[in-house]
Amino acid sequence: xxxxxxxxxxxxxxxxxxxxxxxxxxxxxxxxxxxxxxxxxxxxxxxxxxxxxxxxxxxxxxxxxxxxxxxxxxxxxxxxxxxxxxxxxxxxxxxxxxxxxxxxxxxxxxxxxxxxxxxxxxxxxxxxxxxxxxxxxxxxxxxxxxxxxxxxxxxxxxxxxxxxxxxxxxxxxxxxxxxxxxxxxxxxxxxxxxxxxxxxxxxxxxxxxxxxxxxxxxxxxxxxxxxxxxxxxxxxxxxxxxxxxxxxxxxxxxxxxxxxxxxxxxxxxxxxxxxxxxxxxxxxxxxxxxxxxxxxxxxxxxxxxxxxxxxxxxxxxxxxxxxxxxxxxxxxxxxxxxxxxxxxxxxxxxxxxxxxxxxxxxxxxxxxxxxxxxxxxxxxxxxxxxxxxxxxxxxxxxxxxxxxx
Amino acid sequence: xxxxxxxxxxxxxxxxxxxxxxxxxxxxxxxxxxxxxxxxxxxxxxxxxxxxxxxxxxxxxxxxxxxxxxxxxxxxxxxxxxxxxxxxxxxxxxxxxxxxxxxxxxxxxxxxxxxxxxxxxxxxxxxxxxxxxxxxxxxxxxxxxxxxxxxxxxxxxxxxxxxxxxxxxxxxxxxxxxxxxxxxxxxxxxxxxxxxxxxxxxxxxxxxxxxxxxxxxxxxxxxxxxxxxxxxxxxxxxxxxxxxxxxxxxxxxxxxxxxxxxxxxxxxxxxxxxxxxxxxxxxxxxxxxxxxxxxxxxxxxxxxxxxxxxxxxxxxxxxxxxxxxxxxxxxxxxxxxxxxxxxxxxxxxxxxxxxxxxxxxxxxxxxxxxxxxxxxxxxxxxxxxxxxxxxxxxxxxxxxxxxxx
Numbered sequence: 001x002x003x004x005x006x007x008x009x010x011x012x013x014x015x016x017x018x019x020x021x022x023x024x025x026x027x028x029x030x031x032x033x034x035x036x037x038x039x040x041x042x043x044x045x046x047x048x049x050x051x052x053x054x055x056x057x058x059x060x061x062x063x064x065x066x067x068x069x070x071x072x073x074x075x076x077x078x079x080x081x082x083x084x085x086x087x088x089x090x091x092x093x094x095x096x097x098x099x100x101x102x103x104x105x106x107x108x109x110x111x112x113x114x115x116x117x118x119x120x121x122x123x124x125x126x127x128x129x130x131x132x133x134x135x136x137x138x139x140x141x142x143x144x145x146x147x148x149x150x151x152x153x154x155x156x157x158x159x160x161x162x163x164x165x166x167x168x169x170x171x172x173x174x175x176x177x178x179x180x181x182x183x184x185x186x187x188x189x190x191x192x193x194x195x196x197x198x199x200x201x202x203x204x205x206x207x208x209x210x211x212x213x214x215x216x217x218x219x220x221x222x223x224x225x226x227x228x229x230x231x232x233x234x235x236x237x238x239x240x241x242x243x244x245x246x247x248x249x250x251x252x253x254x255x256x257x258x259x260x261x262x263x264x265x266x267x268x269x270x271x272x273x274x275x276x277x278x279x280x281x282x283x284x285x286x287x288x289x290x291x292x293x294x295x296x297x298x299x300x301x302x303x304x305x306x307x308x309x310x311x312x313x314x315x316x317x318x319x320x321x322x323x324x325x326x327x328x329x330x331x332x333x334x335x336x337x338x339x340x341x342x343x344x345x346x347x348x349x350x351x352x353x354x355x356x357x358x359x360x361x362x363x364x365x366x367x368x369x370x371x372x373x374x375x376x377x378x379x380x381x382x383x384x385x386x387x388x389x390x391x392x393x394x395x396x397x398x399x400x401x402x403x404x405x
Numbered sequence: 406x407x408x409x410x411x412x413x414x415x416x417x418x419x420x421x422x423x424x425x426x427x428x429x430x431x432x433x434x435x436x437x438x439x440x441x442x443x444x445x446x447x448x449x450x451x452x453x454x455x456x457x458x459x460x461x462x463x464x465x466x467x468x469x470x471x472x473x474x475x476x477x478x479x480x481x482x483x484x485x486x487x488x489x490x491x492x493x494x495x496x497x498x499x500x501x502x503x504x505x506x507x508x509x510x511x512x513x514x515x516x517x518x519x520x521x522x523x524x525x526x527x528x529x530x531x532x533x534x535x536x537x538x539x540x541x542x543x544x545x546x547x548x549x550x551x552x553x554x555x556x557x558x559x560x561x562x563x564x565x566x567x568x569x570x571x572x573x574x575x576x577x578x579x580x581x582x583x584x585x586x587x588x589x590x591x592x593x594x595x596x597x598x599x600x601x602x603x604x605x606x607x608x609x610x611x612x613x614x615x616x617x618x619x620x621x622x623x624x625x626x627x628x629x630x631x632x633x634x635x636x637x638x639x640x641x642x643x644x645x646x647x648x649x650x651x652x653x654x655x656x657x658x659x660x661x662x663x664x665x666x667x668x669x670x671x672x673x674x675x676x677x678x679x680x681x682x683x684x685x686x687x688x689x690x691x692x693x694x695x696x697x698x699x700x701x702x703x704x705x706x707x708x709x710x711x712x713x714x715x716x717x718x719x720x721x722x723x724x725x726x727x728x729x730x731x732x733x734x735x736x737x738x739x740x741x742x743x744x745x746x747x748x749x750x751x752x753x754x755x756x757x758x759x760x761x762x763x764x765x766x767x768x769x770x771x772x773x774x775x776x777x778x779x780x781x782x783x784x785x786x787x788x789x790x791x792x793x794x795x796x797x798x799x800x801x802x803x804x805x806x807x808x809x810x
Contacts, residue, residue, distance in 0.1 A: 058734035058742050088730060088742065090759050123727035124760040230731055308713070308797075309805060316806030322528035325493060326635055329463035337463050337493065354495050355529040392713075392806075394799040400714060401721030401797075 004167045005261050007268070008175070011164025012146030015177035016200035018044045018242030021145030023152035026135035028128050029083030029121065038135045039152030041145075041196055042077040042108055043240040048205040048247075049075040050212040051116070052220075054233035060087035061094040063234060065101065066116040070236070073205055074111075078196050078236060079104035080118035080153050081132065082181070087123045087231040096127045103136040116236050118194050120155055120181065123231060150179040153194055157182040161272040165261050169254050172243050174201045176261050180269040182276050193220060195235040195269055201258060202241030204249040211259050212237045219266035222298070222387040223274045224305045237262075274388045279396030284314050284389055285373045288333075291383030296333035298385040303331035304374065305389030315391035317367040319360065321349045328376060339379030345372065409572045410666045412673070413580070416569025417551030420582035421605035423449045423647030426550035428557035431540035433533050434488030434526065443540045444557030446550075446601055447482040447513055448645040453610040453652075454480040455617040456521070457625075459638035465492035466499040468639060470506065471521040475641070478610055479516075483601050483641060484509040485523035485558050486537065487586070492528045492636040501532045508541040521641050523599050525560055525586065528636060555584040558599055562587040566677040570666050574659050577648050579606045581666050585674040587681050598625060600640040600674055606663060607646030609654040616664050617642045624671035627703070627792040628679045629711045642667075679793045684801030689719050689794055690778045693738075696788030701738035703790040708736035709779065710794030720796035722772040724765065726754045733781060744784030750777065 014021045023039035030037075051070040053063050069075050079100050086093050097117050105112035119127070150160035164177035180195035203211070216235055241247065248254050275283050286304045291297035304310055307327040313320040321342045329335055342350040345366050349358055366372060419426045428444035435442070456475040458468050474480050484505050491498050502522050510517035524532070555565035569582035585600035608616070621640055646652065653659050680688050691709045696702035709715055712732040718725040726747050734740055747755040750771050754763055771777060 056731065056734035057736075057738070057740035058730050058745075088727065088755075088758065088760070090743070123730070124755075231734065308801075312802050312805035315802065318806065322493065325463050325528070326461065329461035329636065331462075333462070335462035338495070340463075350493075350529075353493065355493070392802055394802045396713075397717050397720065397797055397799045397802055400717035401723065 004257065005165050005264055006167070008164040008166055011177055012150060012162040013041055013177045013179045013196055013198050014143050014146035015164035016175040016198050016242065018200055018240045019177070019198045020044065020141040020143055021149040022139040022141040023145070023148035024135050024138045026131040028081065028131060029155070036148055036152035037082045038132060038139065039080050039149040040077065040104055040139050040141065041149055041198065042141055043198070043238055045240040045242055046074065047076040047238040047240045048203055048208050049073065050209040050237045052212060052216045052235045054230060056231050058088065058231050060085055060119055060232045061097040062086050062117040062119040063232060065094070065097045066118070066234060069113050069116060072113055074114045075116045075236070076114050076238060076240070077104055077108055077110065078116045078118060080194065081127070082153050082155050083121040084119065084125050084127050085121045085123050085232050086119040086127050089124060089126050092126050096129055099129060100132060103133060107136055118153070118234055120153065120194055120232055146177060146179060153179065153181040155181060156278060157276055159276060161269055161276070163265065163268050165265050167257060167261055169257060170245055172245050174243050174258065174261070175199065176265045178265050178269055180273055182273050193230065193233045193273060195220065197235065197237040197265065199239045200241065200243040201239055202245060202247035203239040203258070204247045207248060207250040207255060208237060208239055210250060211262055214259065215262045215266040218263060219270040222302060222385070223270045224302065224387070224389050271388055274390050277390040278399050279393040280390035281393065282314065282370045282372065282391050285371070286387045286389065287373065287375045287384070288378065289375065289384045290378040290380055292334050292381040293383045294385060297383035300328055300331040300333035300376070301385045301387035303327050305387045308392055311389060311392035314367070314372070315393050317364050319344050319349055319363040319367060321355070324374060324376065333378070334380060335378060336380060341377045341379070343375040409662065410570050410669055411572070413569040413571055416582055417555060417567040418446055418582045418584045418601055418603050419548050419551035420569035421580040421603050421647065423605055423645045424582070424603045425449065425546040425548055426554040427544040427546040428550070428553035429540050429543045431536040433486065433536060434560070441553055441557035442487045443537060443544065444485050444554040445482065445509055445544050445546065446554055446603065447546055448603070448643055450645045450647055451479065452481040452643040452645045453608055453613050454478065455614040455642045457617060457621045457640045459635060461636050463493065463636050465490055465524055465637045466502040467491050467522040467524040468637060470502045471523070471639060474506070474518050474521060477518055479519050480521045480641070481519050481643060481645070482509055482513055482515060483521045483523060485599065486532070487558050487560050488526040489524065489530050489532050490526045490528050490637050491524040491532050494529060494531050497531050501534055504534060505537060508538060512541055512544070523558070523639055525558065525599055525637055551582060551584060558584065558586040560586060561683060562681055564681060566674055566681070568670065568673050570670050572662060572666055574662060575650055577650050579648050579663065579666070580604065581670045583670050583674055585678055587678050598635065598638045598678060600625065602640065602642040602670065604642070604644045605646065605648040606644055607650060607652040608644040608663070609652045612653060612655040612660065613642060613644055615655060616667055619664065620667040620671040623668060624675040627707060627790070628675045629707065629792070629794050676793055679795050682795040683804050684798040685795035686798065687719065687775045687777065687796050690776070691792045691794065692778065692780045692789070693783065694780065694789045695783040695785055697739050697786040698788045699790060702788035705733055705736045705738040705781070706790045706792035708732050710792045713797055716794060716797035719772070719777070720798050722769050724749050724754055724768040724772060726760070729779060729781065738783070739785060740783060741785060746782045748780040
């Protein structure tokens with residue numbers, strides 16, 4: 001990590017200047033009144049905005065509408081609920097998503113086209129709009145409200161996921177904050193990975209889109225809990241310029257540092273999601289080096305993190321390089337067996353395509369750590385990529401095979 | 406199934422005329438002397454031959470050599486071992502695979518280029534050639550030997566997989582027999598799906614290749630135990646013409662019936678593999694209809710059978726259509742939510758993109774059967790495909806997370 005970038009204590013989406021948030025309980029996730037399920041993030045100033053959205057062919061109307069508003073370019077607020085995904089419910093889903101934007105717009109005194117809508121939870125069930133209508137006015141916004149918002153988007157997450165990074169640039173402090181929720185699709189279809197990111201940097205819209213895409217490609221798109229994408233996956237980034245200074249463009253000298261800070265932020269949240277994957281007790285990082293291209297490195301790293309056989313081996317602290325090689329071989333990346341090497345942390349288990357005798361007890365001990373790194377070197381080029389996955393446990397199966405009632 | 410095609414009692418790879426097989430114990434799979442681990446199949450007459458081979462970038466030398474021999478066109482025998490995959494061992498792997506072919510050729514009195522080599526078992530371990538050299542002469546060939554051969558290729562399979570189909574054509578009986586072994590890649594990397602098919606039909610080589618590819622695409626390529634392909638997957642088909650009559654060509658009137666019998670044979674063996682998947686207690690069939698193309702139907706069906714979330718739902722007898730829809734949506738097939746319907750056996754759970762109220766207890770009861778059918782209709786075209794998968798159980802995780810010692 002770049003020495004100029006630091007994580008803030010108790011950082012969250014409202015850590016950057018000019019952002020407020022809040023949340024309330026309306027009862028659509030759980031009857032327990034401390035289970036916040038409706039929240040709002042708001043910038044007191046106009047923003048540039050960018051978003052990335054689920055590529056699933058079946059998507060919630062919340063995504064359709066938010067993507068449309070983000071493309072219009074003026075989104076400065078987000079309303080989110082957890083408990084019900086507003087997906088696969090037909091036309092009422094569109095009406096309800098539009099109404100959520102309208103309700104937040106009325107509360108905040110801004111046009112509804114400036115409000116993004118995020119939903120997560122049950123598929124195939126309509127939103128309880130009467131509860132939401134009553135709930136929106138109760139949301140109290142504050143500069144500490146990011147912590148409540150982080151709780152309001154949780155479904156089966158066991159802990160809120162939030163952080164903020166800051167760096168100095170031209171005598172000003174730039175802060176990027178964010179929250180996220182987990183990606184396990186669970187009983188009964190609590191879908192979705194969501195993240196809201198906010199910065200007080202001023203950022204030109206074209207560069208903001210490009211920077212977010214790059215950061216998401218290297219973070220949220222490189223994690224896997226169970227290989228299933230959802231109908232609602234969304235990442236939004238709002239930039240309000242409250243820190244002052246000229247807007248950062250792709251050609252600005254400040255652009256690389258902003259990009260790197262955004263990477264750090266997204267990777268932090270992405271890893272937090274994997275760590276909290278359903279039934280997961282450990283995270284493993286897969287670094288692929290020496291691929292012909294970055295695209296091949298990326299598909300190789302993701303195929304390895306997705307393999308049930310690799311994930312069960314990680315669960316059992318088993319340095320099973322054969323499964324890694326088999327997953328690599330089917331990934332689509334070019335592999336030449338005689339050039340292949342494989343390391344667990346820094347211990348070489350395979351070199352030039354041949355197994356290396358290693359002291360198994362020591363490697364098993366390494367693998368008992370809550371975080372382990374697999375490094376594959378293909379010896380074919382300069383392409384590198386890193387992906388993150390979690391162990392596949394009996395708990396995941398038990399959790400996800402309980403039937404919908 | 407076509408009424409003209411029937412399954413034979415106790416059918417196996419030596420059921421067609423002119424085929425012999427046998428097996429022996431050399432001790433590379435288990436110390437138990439009833440665990441046959443080396444076998445041979447032999448046609449007493451010359452054959453045409455065809456094969457399909459793992460597309461994994463990392464492949465056993467057994468595959469390289471067998472593919473080369475099959476391309477030469479005269480393979481009429483197969484030598485196979487279980488226990489060690491002869492994969493990822495460098496150049497010794499090539500030498501050992503060549504020697505296995507040579508040993509079988511010497512025993513059978515045929516050139517080694519007429520012998521295919523199949524290996525399955527541990528990755529990264531060299532074959533114990535001294536044991537194999539001593540074992541090959543002990544293999545006793547007979548026309549009932551298919552049953553022993555079926556046992557000799559088993560790794561973690563809990564039962565041998567073998568069958569034969571027959572039909573009448575022009576006053577002659579044509580028989581196709583086959584054996585297979587399971588596809589779970591397991592502790593510690595018992596890889597591989599293997600199948601050897603034999604027929605006493607005379608078949609022109611070009612049509613044989615085409616017919617095998619078509620049959621494999623609709624059977625072995627449509628099953629999934631855990632989504633991992635192996636370094637050694639191979640299907641071989643030998644046709645010796647012992648039943649008499651002219652060789653079947655693509656343009657022959659007999660070609661469609663032969664193709665259909667081959668389909669039946671391959672689907673039987675493929676389903677047997679899924680049913681015996683690691684930790685599996687039930688099989689589910691996914692029929693996708695109404696896709697824009699057959700290729701889209703196929704990728705949709707395979708994505709659904711591969712989804713951990715669908716597979717855990719099947720494990721829990723949970724008619725969780727939301728997970729099916731989410732997997733479908735990420736499969737790459739075109740989906741229009743408003744045209745989608747979904748059935749468990751014949752019970753409709755979703756129609757025109759909307760959930761249908763259904764009596765859950767009855768559907769849960771349907772799902773308790775050892776075989777259940779999911780049918781998805783996309784409403785977009787004429788493309789259809791069928792795939793088979795098995796439940797993902799706690800047992801699979803436990804089994805595959807025991808570490809290599």
